[in-house]
Amino acid sequence: MNSEAFVDTIRKARQIINHSNQLAFDMNLMDIDGGFLGNVGTDALFKALIAAINCALDKHFLLSCGVQILAEPAYYYVASAENYLCWRVLFYLNCEKMFNKLSTNRML
Known part of the structure; x- marks a missing residue:
């Protein structure tokens, strides 16, 4: 991820807001x-x-300047939890398959 993309976008947003204010928005x-x-x-x-x-x-x-800034880094805070949860679900699904396979083999 490139910080220059954010910096450039913020600069362009300032230009857009300035232009829109000239048009009475x-x-x-x-x-x-x-x-x-x-x-x-x-x-x-x-x-x-x-x-x-x-x-x-x-x-x-x-x-x-009168412009309110909203920052939403929610993905940053949730991504690790999401990755962990997915890993745990996959772990339990694989364990269940392994358990069923072992149980079936023991019955034979």
Whole structure:
């Protein structure tokens, strides 16, 4: 995942909001959503992304600009749990198959 993609998008969002305000549209909300990896070993990458995003927000969206920023890193927080849950389900399914196979073999 490339932090430059987020930085460039934030810069472009600022341009779009500026242009829309000139056309009398009051855009006052920006949602930064998804795409954050949440697998094991991605903490350093996530922290680098956060630093790059915060730097871009500080540069293009001052606190006094009137635009609210929403950040939704939900996938980052849920991905590890999701991976763990899938692994556990597969483990139990395989154990059940192995148990059934062993039980059948013992009956013969």
